[in-house]
Amino acid sequence: MVEIKRYSPVSFKASPKRTEIRDNFTVVLEYEGEGQQPFDPSNSKDNYIVDLSHITRFDVQSSNLDDITPFGIKIPQGLCESYLQDSVLINRMNRVQASIFCLPVKKDESSKECQFDFQCSCDSDCKCDPKKSSAYTETTEVGMCMAIFGKNTFSITEKLTSLDFLDPVKKTPFLYQGPMSHIPCQIITLSRDGAKSGIIFTASRGYGKDMTHAIMDAGAEFGLKPAGEDRFKSWAGSL
Amino acid sequence: MSLTITCPVCGKRDGYEFRFGGEDKGPRPEEDSLTPQTWCEYVHLNKSVAGVQKEWWVHKDGCGSWFTIYRNTVMNVEVQESEACR
Amino acid sequence: MVTRITQLPTLRIDPAQKVVFDYKGKDYAGFKGDTIATALYHNGVKIFGRSLKYHRPRGLYSLDGECSNTCMEVDGIPNVRTENTLLKQGMKVKEQNVKGSAENDMMGFIDKLDFMMPAGFYYRTMHKPAVLWPVAMKQIRKAAGIGTISPDFEMPGRFEQIFPSADVVVIGGGPAGMNAALAAADKGLRVVIMESRPWLGGFFDYRTVDYRDSEYKKNKQLYIRAKELASKVESHSGIRVFKHASVVGTYTNNLVTGFQIGGEKDNFTERYIEIRAKSVVVAAGCIERPLLFENNERPGVMQVGCVHRLARTYGIIAGERAVFSVGHDLGLEAAIDLFDLGMKILCVADVREDGQNPYLMIELAKRNILLLKGWVVSEAHGSKRVKGVTMTTLDGTISRDFECDLVAASAGFTPINGHLTLAHAKLRYDSHTNFFVADTMPERTYSAGRMLGLEDSLSIEVSGMLAGLKAALECKKFYDAGICKTSDGVANSQESINQLSSEIDTVTAKLKELPGTARGSKFVNAPVKGRKSFICFDEDTTIKNIKQAVEMGFDVPELIKRFTSAGTGPGQGGIPGHNLPLYVAKYTAAKNSSSGSHPKPTNVRPPLVPTFISTYAGRKHIMMKRTPMDQMQRADGGVFRKIGVWERARYFSNDFSCKKEIENVRNNVGMLDGSTLGKFRIHGPDALKALQRVYVSDMSKVKAGRIKYSAMCNDDGCVIDDGVVIKLGENDYYFTTSTARAGSTIEWIRYHTRFDGWDFYLVNLTDSMGVINLSGPNARKVLQKVISQDNDASIQDVSNEAFPFSGYREFMIKNTIPVKAMRLGFVGELSYELHVPSSYMVSLWNMVKEAGKEFNIQNFGVEAQNVLRMEKCHIILGQESEQRTNLLDLGLGFLWDRTKKDAKTIGAAALRHAENDPTRFRLVGFKMEDNGRAPNDGALIVDDKVRGYVCTARDSFTLNEAVGMALVESHLAEIGTRLAIFEDECKGELIYGKVVPMPFYDPDGRRMKS
Secondary structure (H helix, E strand, O other): OOOOOEOOOOOOOOOEEEEEEEOOEEEEEEEOOOOOOOOOHHHOOOEEEEEOOOOOEEEEEOOOHHHOOHHHOOOOOOOOEEEEEOOEEEEEOOOOEEEEEEOOOOOOOOOOOOOOOOOOOOOOOOOOOOOOOOOEEEOOOOEEEEEEEEOOHHHHHOOOOOOOOOOOOOOOOEEEEEEEOOEEEEEEEEEOOHHHOEEEEEEEHHHHHHHHHHHHHHHHHHOOEEEOHHHHHHHHHOO | OOOEEEEOOOEEEEHHHOEEEEEOOOOOOOOOOOOHHHHHHHHHOOOOOOOEEEEEEEOOOOOOOEEEEEEEOOOOEEEEEEEOOO | OOOEOOOOOOOOOEEEEEEEEEEOOEEEEEEEOOEHHHHHHHOOOOOOEEOOOOOOEEOOOOOOOOOOOOEEEEOOEEEEEOOOOEOOOOOEEEOOOOOEOOOOEHHHHHHHHHHHOOOOHHHHOOOOOOOHHHHHHHHHHHHOOOOOOOOOOOOOOOEEEEOOOOOEEEEOOOHHHHHHHHHHHOOOOOEEEEOOOOOOOHHHOOOOOEEEEOOOOEEEEHHHHHHHHHHHHHHOOOEEEEOOEEEEEEEHHHEEEEEEEOOOOOOOOEEEEEEEOOEEEEOOOEEEEOOEOEOOOOOOEEOHHHHHHHHHHHOEOOOOEEEEEEOOHHHHHHHHHHHHOOOEEEEEEEOOOOOOOHHHHHHHHHOOOOEEEOEEEEEEEOOOOOOEEEEEEOOOOOEEEEEOOEEEEOOEEEEOOHHHHHOOOEEEEEOOOOEEEEEEOOOOEEEOHHHHOEOOHHHHHHHHHHHHHHHHHHHHHHHHHOOOOOOOOOOOOHHHHHHHHHHHHHHHHHHHHOOOEOOOOOOOEOOOOOOOOEEEOOOOEEHHHHHHHHHOOOOOHHHHHHHHOOOOOOOOOOOHHHHHHHHHHHHHHHHOOOOOOOOOOOOOOOOOOOOOHHHHHOOOOOOOEOOOOHHHHHHOOOEEEEEOOEEEEEEOOOOOOOHHHHHHHHHOEEEEEOOOOEEEEEEOOOHHHHHHHHEOOOHHHOOOOEEEEEEEEOOOOEEEEEEEEEEEEOOEEEEEEOHHHOOOHHHHHHHOOOOOOOOOEEEEOHHHEEEEEEEOOOHHHHHHHHHOOOOOHHHOOOOOOOOOOOEEEEEEEOOOEEEEEEEEOOOOOOEEEEEEEHHHHHHHHHHHHHHHHHHOEEEOOHHHHHHHHHHOOOOOOOOOOOOOOEOOOOOOHHHOOOOOHHHOOOOHHHHHHHOOOOOOEEEEEEEEHHHOOOOOOOOEEEOOOEEEEEEEEEEEOOOOEEEEEEEEEHHHOOOOOEEEEEOOOOOOOOEEEEEEOOOOOOOOOHHHHO
16 A cells, blocks of 8 residues: 655755654654754854745735735735735735745644634635635645755855845845746745844755755855754744 | 846846847737738848847746846847836 | 065065975975965076967066966966965976976977067968968967866866855955945945955055055055055955955946955865946056066066065065166165165166156165166076176167166056956046046946056045945945835935035045146167067067068057967966057057057957856756656666756666567556646636637637647747647636746747736646656556545546546545546557646555556656657657748648637748648658668758658567658658658668658557547
8 A cells, every 4th residue: 555645855964853744744843963952043153944845835816916815914015025924925926926835933833734724704706715716826836945044044045146135125025036056936035134044935846956955065164954844933933 | 148137027137037039029910911921020020220129028037027128239238127017 | 495584564475384385296395375486486496387389488477467477287287377376285286388398498499480480470371282281280289379188187176156246346455446345335335345366455565665644644654554454344344355356257237257266264166256236346456567678578577566576475585686677666666675675786777767756766876776767678688597688778879788687677557457348448548647548437337546547555545435435326326216115225315325425526526636647657668679579478479570460461459469369368468458559559650650659459358367167167056857756767777868957767778779668558558757748727817818829729619627739839830839728617727838848838928918918827837746647558447446546436437438538537546636637648558647746746656556566567768658659650849840840741730720810829820821832841651661770860851952851760669660750841741752861971871761651550549549
């Protein structure tokens, strides 16, 4: 009998210490030798990379995005702006399109669907529940998804892309749609605040292996190391 | 390499994030009344201006938008910001 | 061995730390901080190599890599600029372009044969008679170039790239550059400063004359001021310093590229730097203009700065008995300083009759140094190194000889303009400074410091400050106009712009009160014929060569540069950049007074400084896509190939004819990873309209539960893509494209609807769905077993009636894995395509594999699929088509719906026109005569002309004969026509085939459809 399992396109050269089966994914909560416990994001000298390819993501498109409220949240108006509320990150991609990331933020929760309890009360023409409305497409499987955080985040990214993450006119969180290591990505800068600096990004799933290699190579001099989802939660929770 | 293009969605970016889509020649002509000659001219004849021309670009490594810019073809610089377009 | 001064405040070496290296097999020692060149000089090496053409001995000349004199082979890497390369423990150094040794080069006799090699001799001789050329070419190629490299050479080291973000880039870390950086950074901007030497300081760094700061009336020496500025710059949080980093390119839109040499603590050997700045300050300073006299490149002749810096920076007194021949005050200053450091100076000749700094005159007199005004060195003596010189007056009437081993020679200064001209600045010759100065500057670019012609140290600093402020203002304006402007970005109100503008006015006024540009020394060359006066050291071009070129009618320096190759060496414009245009202007004016004597500078090109290809390549990661099955297929023995952006399993054994894989699909059942197919969702009110535009068929006829095969054409009616479309709901479709088109499909559809303003939305699902192609007579049995795990009994029926050919079904495996199943037949057998979320694909694959075990299920790869579908005459675009092949040529005209004119379908207009065109190719099937082998793909169909080509042909195991498809002229398309096939290197031996009906395998489709 074949066991049903889901696999992430990303794998690290590190041994998982604690894992959890979620929606058939084996989610690594912590790797061996992650360092500093408990993790204090604002005082860390380390840089981490976390595989988030298992988190649920959606694409939403409509000529009237103002009407669309994913999980009851309004989509940011400004192009390339992002909005983070609890566990939902919404990124305005262009006039008619936005992307939605359901981040694992709350420590105690690891539910199957989007990581919080959302009750849609629409009857027929639903515009808030991605599972009901046809304006949404689930894109969890389209891309790998990773987070890089730590004080040298932007020293790592500047080896991979010419995108200006430190552009003073931008306000976090914000979205970049552009190349990293020559691969088109959606990159959301969540923080530029010293040790708490960090980004989360997606790119085509097929590039998972080579992208991981390129980032780990660029991050080697800064001691970039893989971390489990728990460390991401502590970091994201501190923002 | 030095070309920058202002995407109406993403702002000013390096030229190699974009792909060229030809001179702006207006919408597709109606198929009735179309002769092979006029069709061929619409598809293949270019003005190839030495100077400023209006042309289409797509932000292929970015948001995927098609839009027009005005580019000085002699200096290879964008001379005016893009017209917002889907 | 030259003794070193080890106690100087300006030293950049650490005499306490010895560094041992290998030169020609022997151990030598230098100090930490030495360059290879200074360490060799310290060890008494005066001849570093031999010149390109004449094999003349060459030695240390500039210390900044302005010529190829000191290029050597280091650790197997040829042409390393040893003046710019820091010495490292254990380095292996060799000389270049010598037969024997640099000291005794057996090719040295060539120097005497120069009369046989006038300018451009290789263009003008050796081509008559024609047979001479190949012989001569071999010899010339052998002799040409310096340094050798083996074909299998692999560059050692780690090369990286970095794209720092910055508002202002300052090129040059001298006093002007540092002031510019500080001024801009103090305004809150992000500044990058690039300095080619391993330290900041520029030409203040080694000078001990007093720095007179008029504001504080304090006296301090220049090098102390340099250190003061450097520590301010390096501790400023807004300034990022790249030391030992040369700028190699400057482009429009303020793009600056360069490379940095890694230090001991860096994890890179070199790294490529690319910065898109908002504003650029060029403060690159000056280099010395070489003095033209006979044997002006003999080892022992050096630039003044070189002699001065050897002493002050490296503690090396370059000679026992020195003669100076200069044209500027810095030369006098150097002579005084070197005298004080213990150098014996026989005389100082200054080409200027007057205008010297009186303070320096007094100092010279105090030291009893002989000063000859209006004199110049006319010839250096000594066959391998300088043993003496002849000095003459400028008119050549009086001369005097000196015995010496060092000539410090410098005609004047010339600004380093390359950074400006690359970015399209226009240069003009300024007769006051005798500089080429920028008339029009590139946008948002400012220059500062010595390159403007300033000599006064305070003026230089203030000019830097001014350039920095101007750059800052441009950045502020840019942020103000930024299109992604947010409410609380940088403080960029009109107020701060006004404030900055008034500050700029103040500094401008301050600069006006300070000494302005200095009068530069005029172009002088010694009163000699110039047979051995070298204008370009890299290419061995002499004054005589330039005269020859002018005699032959060349009058533009840019052309003379090509003809004589002056300035085309690694140093680019370094040595000849200034002298060539000036000499040409003077000489052409002398010959013909009507031809204007305005000097026109020659062009420079990137890279401004020689750069390793490895540095440009950087980390060169190969970025390829992998399917969810990648690892498993590798474990199953898959032989992978790069196909487009993907790594795909092409074979599953080392038998590249794939016999077993093919037979297993025909007889049992096989599975193929088809995940690379493009997959898309299109939805929204105008989705159908968009499909009608791009697909040739009538897409309104797509029925639920069925798949529709169709094709996309370009505006010429040529086929660019084929795939299937499935209707998920009203104006909601799922469609596939070929692997190659996956990346550009969205772009294509949006492009061709860009004027319509339609509401439709595309989502690229290519990577999100894995595809298992399950094919073969047993495929249904396998699917039945897999699907029986579904809980819903109603969809377990996969019989031909319930799930017919061209059918579409969705089901859930174990209530968990959603599958989109399509009944297709690309390989000509009963076949299912299962689309499954990528993360689940491995699980489903294993289920299919397990279910298929009893039916002998096996993997098959892309090549087996290629043969299988060819036997069935199903086309692959790009294989059975090229750019000019249209829908009708391929016999796919039945897909085209002519009635939907309103859709303005892409390609329809052209197809209508092409329909009756008899000159088009036709796709035909053929088999080989007399049981012959299959021709190579791409072989030509010929008679007396080329009539077509073979698309795909294979020895078919299924059919037991060689078959294939070809595109041929229509008159050859009749069944039974004999095709003559010409292959590469067939030496006239044609092979023959015959046109036969298509498809070859299962013509009535019973296997595929039942």
